[in-house]
Amino acid sequence: TPLLLNNPNIPEFPFPYQPYPIQEQFMKALYGALEDSKVGIFESPTGTGKSLSLICGALTWLKDFEERKRQETADLLQEGEAVLSAPTTSSSASSQNSSADPDWITDFVQKKSERELVSKIKEDEIKRKKREERLEMIRHNAQLKYAFKRKSSEEDETLKLLQLSKGGEEEEALGDAEEEELIVAEYESDEDSKTKNDDLVEEHVTKIYYCSRTHSQLAQFVHEVQKSAFCQDVRVVTLGSRQNLCINEDVRRLGSIQRINDRCMEMQKNRHEKPPQEEGAKRKRGPAKAVCPFAGATALQTLRDEVLGAVSDIEQLVTLGRKTHACPYYATRLAVPSSQLVVLPYQMVLHAATRRASGIQLKGQILIIDEAHNLSDTLSCIHSVELTGAQFCRAFSQLRQYSERYKSRLKAKNLMYIRQILFVLEGLVQVLGGKVGQNPQSQTTQPGTQLLTINDFLFKAQIDNINLFKLCGFVEKYAGSGVTPHPQMPRPQTPRPQTPHPQTPGGLNKENRRTEGLSRYLQALQKAEAEHVLAASPMMQVEGFLMALTNSNKDGRVVVHRQGTLSESSVKFLLLNPAVHFAQVLTECRAVIIAGGTMQPVSDFKQELLFSAGVAQERITEFSCGHVIPPGNILPLVMSSGPSGQELEFTFQNRDTPRMMDETGRVLFNLCTVVPGGVVCFFPSYEYSRRTLAHWDSSGALARLAAKKKIFQEPKKANQVEQVLGEFSRCIQRCAADGGALTGALLFSVVGGKMSEGINFSDDLGRCVVMVGMPYPNIKSPELQEKMAYLDKHLPHAAGRSPGQALIENLCMRAVNQSIGRAIRHRGDYSSIVLCDRRYSRPATVAKLPEWIRSRTQVHASFGTAFAALRKVSDQRPR
Secondary structure, rough: OOOOOOOOOOOOOOOOOOOHHHHHHHHHHHHHHHHHHOEEEEEEOOHHHHHHHHHHHHHHHHHHHHHHHHHHHHHHHHHHHHHHOOOOOHHHHHHOOOOOOHHHHHHHHHOOOOHHHHHHHHHHHHHHHHHHHHHHHHHHHHHHOOOOOOHHHHHHHHHHHHHHHHOOOOOOOOOHHHHHOOOOOOOOOOOOOOOOHHOOOOOOOOEEEEEEOOHHHHHHHHHHHHHHOOOOOEEEEEOHHHHHOOOOHHHHHOHHHHHHHHHHHHHHHHHOOOOOOOOOOOOOOOOOOOOOOOOOHHHHHHHHHHHHHHOOOOHEEEEEEHHHHHHHHHHHHHOOOOOEEEEEEHHHHOOOOHHHHHOOOOOOEEEEEHHHHHHHHHHEEEEEEEEEHHHHHHHHHHHHHHHHHHHHOOOOOHHHHHHHHHHHHHHHHOOOOOOOOOOOOOOOOOOOOEEHHHHHHHHOOOOOOOOOOHHHHHHHHOOOOOOOOOOOOOOOOOOOOOOOOOOOOOOOOOHOOOOOOHHHHHHHHHHHHOOOOOOHHHHHHHHHHHHOOOOOOEEEEEEEOOOOEEOOOOOEEOOOOOOOHHHHHHHHHHEEEEEEEEOOOOHHHHHHHHHHHOHHHHHHEEEEEEOOOOHEEEEEEEEEEOOOOOOOOOOOOOOHHHHHHHHHHHHHHHHHHOOEEEEEEEEEEEEHHHHHHHHHHHOOOHHHHHOEEEEEEOOOOOOHHHHHHHHHHHHHHHHHOOOOOOEEEEEEOOOOOOEEEOOOOOHHHHHHHEEEEEOOOOOHHHHHHHHHHHHHHOOEEEEEEEEEHHHHHHHHHHHHHHHHOOOOOOOOOOOEEEOOOOOHHHHHHHHOHHHHHHHHEEEEOOOOHHHHHHHOOOOOOOO
């Protein structure tokens, strides 16, 4: 349902410069979608100022919404005070009703309700004004900026804490005096304890959550906010992992995400523990426990206000944290409730457990998901979990040691849960063909892959009679920080540094102080072990897997991979229905905006993620705009045959033939002859790229190409990408200046690789982008086959094709669209796009290209006409 763009209620937008017409249309459509609580799919090509349009459109709506809310509050307050000041009048109707309460009681109850409402409104207004005054002071008064700096006595305390922190890095012996802490308190699984301490959490204001894939993309967005007209008066918070935000060098040098997380949480627990208050109580033996010197309540509150007072990216937050001696990780989480715009990675908002841990509340809020072309895959990846036999065995070994050492001191219910977990772990290892209690590296298994439904897997492991929900709750409470659903993704904790929650180790209750005993014991065992290949808390990984098994039987599958040895064998939970986890997000949020440079094909996206999640068609709105470049600045063409007349069709059967590889080499040689500057060539896979280049090397084709342009290849390591790009760019600049035989550079890359997304080949870096073949996914993959079967069973067929077939085509064309979109990055840019495969000429395939490319695409049956069109464009451009 396209939005009416001529709505008179939509205001002007404070853009930093004169916006393009498509940017104005984008902002108006966005404003309307937020106002009408829609789920919007917004497509705006790269180079059209999408980020700035999102910022100005969304923040303009938020400012207008806040102003309306303030006015409604003022009217409500005025009305309430008028009712309270009005004289009491008796109602003859009520006095005639003999069964009703006396008039004075009814009047008292009504007045009491009104008084409470007025009091609440006044209290909220006072809080809001105080917060705004405090932030205004921080923004505009440099002398008062650090009015809350710690006093000299607090500086002395910091020095002592630093010394304690360094002393605590040494391994602590588990002496008899400390063993009391290693006994877990009784676990109450059925929510026996309902205690909440809501006073500690500041009330959330209406806000916008903006999420994207990487920290660099988030940093770019924050820099756009800093350039906008909203920079001075919007409260922005950027969230990140401990690895990105920690300023404690002793913790940072631990390196891995898991070890940093574990150490940080251990230090927070140490800070909140209270010494024994009983008369005559003795202090426990051993060195003082390390605490973090950057997590003091006053310092965190100061940094929180600093964060809210100025727009900062991750690097600026770290600098600010060092300056104020306060932890940016916890300060940013304290700032979330009062913020108006929260910038964060996908995982923190799309995974329910991580949302809770990060203090993110989506109820009634706005969510903008940028770079959302792979949203379905991202959701599936976040909620999929894989563990090896070595991890299961290690978890079993550590938990059994704990159980045997403390079984006489554990409460019966806890001992029961621990034995159940041991039973489950034993069953999981047996599924892989191994036994617990033996070295997993020396146990051989029969190689093979098996794909099971959740129920079949539970039966096979003989754990179908275990209540996994209760076990997950037990593990989350006692064996670590909670769910770690993805190996790359840390789970941040909700910071409550001022007053420990009664149900956390910081509480005063002795039993509750011991709840982290299992966690401490497992950490101690981990430190004692020599190898550090696996994650520090195997039970956290196990909990993630067990929680995944609680999904509905039809929504997931379990893949059992046996690799020859038990330690390398693995079980993987595969989520087939990402809509089941996206549904909660769509239900809670006031509006959800799904944005990207290439969102095509939209119809299958809506079917899989929106309709399957229960979103009605009338709630969905779509917006797609063209590019800002003139029509002549881009030449997309489909090349169906090569210079010798060989038909170009890179099917699995004939793409490896010498004649097909030779013809591809001739195509590239001709292109490099007429195209100035940089040429970027995308292969469908790393393996095909390797085989083709090896063939060209032996046939001499690579040497002929190198005589025209210097050859570069996509690096295997991510940290080498910037170096290769820098050399690629400098080579092109040198060639342009020298005017020699070399006319530029040729970069071989891979679709879906390190350079197909997030890298800009603007101007001379990408005067031509070549796509060799169609990058279809591996159809023989068991995971993909199961996903196709699931879609065929649960989604409707359309246009004579099954949803499974549509998935294959969509995965291919989304990857193509991402890769070819790297070339045009601004209004004055120009480039050619050559699609080398006859199959690109099919109408159904052309229809899946972005509209701004599709409308200008030329299909050429012969190489001659295609080459002539390319030469004509190149000759018209200055060299």
